[in-house]
Amino acid sequence: MPDYQPTPADKFTFGLWTFGNPGRDPFGEPVRERISPLRGVQKLSQLGAYGVNLHDNDLVPIDATPAERDRIVAEFKRALADHGVRVPMATTNLFSDPIFKDGAFTSSDPKVRAFALQKTMRAIDLGVELGAETYVFWGGREGAEVDAAKDPVSALKWMRECMNFLIYYVKDNGYNLRFALEAKPNEPRGDIYLATTGHMLAFIETLDDPSVCGVNPEVAHENMAGLNFVHGVAQALEMGKLFHIDLNAQKPGRFDQDLRFGSEDLKGAFLLVKLLEDYQYPGPRHFDAHAYRTEDEDGVWEFCAGCMRTYLILKEKVRRFNADPEIQGLLAEIRAGDAHLEGLMQSFSPDNARAIAALSIDRIGLGRAGRRYEKLDQLTIEVLLGAR
Numbered sequence: 001m002p003d004y005q006p007t008p009a010d011k012f013t014f015g016l017w018t019f020g021n022p023g024r025d026p027f028g029e030p031v032r033e034r035i036s037p038l039r040g041v042q043k044l045s046q047l048g049a050y051g052v053n054l055h056d057n058d059l060v061p062i063d064a065t066p067a068e069r070d071r072i073v074a075e076f077k078r079a080l081a082d083h084g085v086r087v088p089m090a091t092t093n094l095f096s097d098p099i100f101k102d103g104a105f106t107s108s109d110p111k112v113r114a115f116a117l118q119k120t121m122r123a124i125d126l127g128v129e130l131g132a133e134t135y136v137f138w139g140g141r142e143g144a145e146v147d148a149a150k151d152p153v154s155a156l157k158w159m160r161e162c163m164n165f166l167i168y169y170v171k172d173n174g175y176n177l178r179f180a181l182e183a184k185p186n187e188p189r190g191d192i193y194l195a196t197t198g199h200m201l202a203f204i205e206t207l208d209d210p211s212v213c214g215v216n217p218e219v220a221h222e223n224m225a226g227l228n229f230v231h232g233v234a235q236a237l238e239m240g241k242l243f244h245i246d247l248n249a250q251k252p253g254r255f256d257q258d259l260r261f262g263s264e265d266l267k268g269a270f271l272l273v274k275l276l277e278d279y280q281y282p283g284p285r286h287f288d289a290h291a292y293r294t295e296d297e298d299g300v301w302e303f304c305a306g307c308m309r310t311y312l313i314l315k316e317k318v319r320r321f322n323a324d325p326e327i328q329g330l331l332a333e334i335r336a337g338d339a340h341l342e343g344l345m346q347s348f349s350p351d352n353a354r355a356i357a358a359l360s361i362d363r364i365g366l367g368r369a370g371r372r373y374e375k376l377d378q379l380t381i382e383v384l385l386g387a388r
Contacts (some may be wrong), residue, residue, distance in 0.1 A: 002316050006048035006308040013051040013088060013284040014044060014307075016058035018258075019300050021290035032296050038079045045083035047305050052085055053132075053286060055093040056123035062097060077130065088134060088284045089180075089244055090127025092120045095140030095188065105162035106142040106155040106193060117162055121169055128175050134244050134283070135170075136216045137163070138182040143189030155193060156203070164208045171209075180216035180243035185225040187256050196225055197232040201241060214243030218288055219272070220250035220258060223265075230271045237279055245276070247307070248289035258289040260303050262310035270384055273314040274321065285311060321383050330376055 006012050019040050022030035035043075037059055041052060056062075059076055060069045080087065094104035094116050102108070104116035127135055142159065144150050163179070170177050181204065185195040194200050197217045204213045215236050222229040236242040249259035249269070262269045276285070291303035321327055341359075344352045382388045 002312070004309045004312040004316070006312060008048065008050040008084070010048070010308070010312065011050045011088075011284045012048070012308045012311070013053055013286045014040075014049060014304060015286070015288060016040060016052055016054045018287060018290050019044070019304055020058065023291075023293040023295070025293060028293070031293055032300070035297060035300060037076055041076075041079040041083050041085050043301055044304065045085050047301065048308065049304070050086060051088045051284060052080075053087065053089040053091070053136075054127075054130075055091050056119070056126055057093045057096070060126070062093075073126065073129065080130070087127070087130040087132050089136055089286065090123065090130065090132040090134075091136040091138065092123040094119065095138075100141045102150075103139075103141045103143070103155070105139065105159045106150070107158075108150055108154075113158060113162060117165060120162075120166060124166070124170065124175070124177065125173075128173075128177060133176055133178065134180050134216075135177050136180045136182055136244060138184065138216075139192060139194065140184070140188060142194070143186070143192035145190035147191075152193065159193065160203075160206060163213070167207065167209050167212060170212070178243050179213045181213060182216040182218060182221070182246070184218070184221040184256070187224070196227060197222060197236060201236065201239065204241070214241035216244040216246060217242070218246035219248050219261075219269075220256050221246075223250040223252060224254075224256060226252065229268065230275055233272065233275060237275070237281070242281060242283070244283055244286060245281070246286055246288035247272075247311070248287065260289055260291075260310070261287055261307040262314065263306075266314075266384055267380070269310070270314050270317055270380075273311060274318045277315055277318050278322075317383055320388065321380065324379070324383065324388060327376070327379050327383075330372060330379070334372060334376065 016037050020034050020037070022034045023032050024030045037052070037054070044052060060072050064072065079085075094100050099112055099115060100107070103112070105113060107113050107116070124135060139159070142155070144152075167179070181194070181200045183194055183196050183200045184192050186192055194203050197215050200215050204210050204215070207213055217229065217232050217236060219229050222232050233242060233245065247261045249261055249264040250257050251264055287304070287307040289303070289307065291300045295303065344355050379388065
């Protein structure tokens, strides 16, 4: 029986904002002390995590002096080295400060957009200094409550200008850094521009260099829009655009809950792990979630350990699913192909078009045939319940 003990080889990461969440919500004050970055690095190392990720101001206060900034960063770098923890990803907080109350890159005020670029360039410098190779953009305030106040066409143009500016900034500095854009449909804005992973994938193709930009899909964000997260991740994978991923859990139709990974929709979590493992996704498995508001610091570390343990348990369930003779036999039957037909359909030619047009296909018989999906789904549930 596996012990499900994580190691750095599993590439599990947490944000400073995840274990550092003090349990404040719109209706209540903090319930626990904010855990410091240095303490977090130490504890995550002990738990077997691979790395920590950060917004700029998770580490360095927005009003820190240059001397304070350098001292904080030096202490953090020593902690990373002492505990063997990496910073694979960094990002910028463009949503908390009042200046961003009506957006950052999509603000109607060019002074706000300029400040957002200034802040992001400094944060990119910090991320690269700490070793980050992926830079995430989540536009938490890039949206609207009053659509008449802002032209959405202009807003998207400003967003594109800022992203192109930063692409060239990275190139000009010779940084080894890729951008990952993160979608969310709403909250904290009434509506957020580029609301889903599909929106982001389309937007990326309009940038000056789409090759350096991919996506960072999040379980909760796609579920908030009522979408199938596995399908969105699969599209990004198929396009070579899955640059990072945020794992958590979410009850359908609720506010952004950022629950412990696997604590809701176990079948969906299983199928997500299966997709990532079957396609050997090489990036970090990042947990963008936080402990329940009921917890003290011990509960926070239980939460972190639980995210990683659940992923490893589901990874073992994937192994059993893939090795189960009955399941694999059923899948072979369901997915039985026809090499000749598939060859005709792979690319157009006049000969292939004539061959397909001349086919005699049993429409009635194919319409009546069962697909055996009930059986497959039941066997999947039995794997998850430990009955196979």
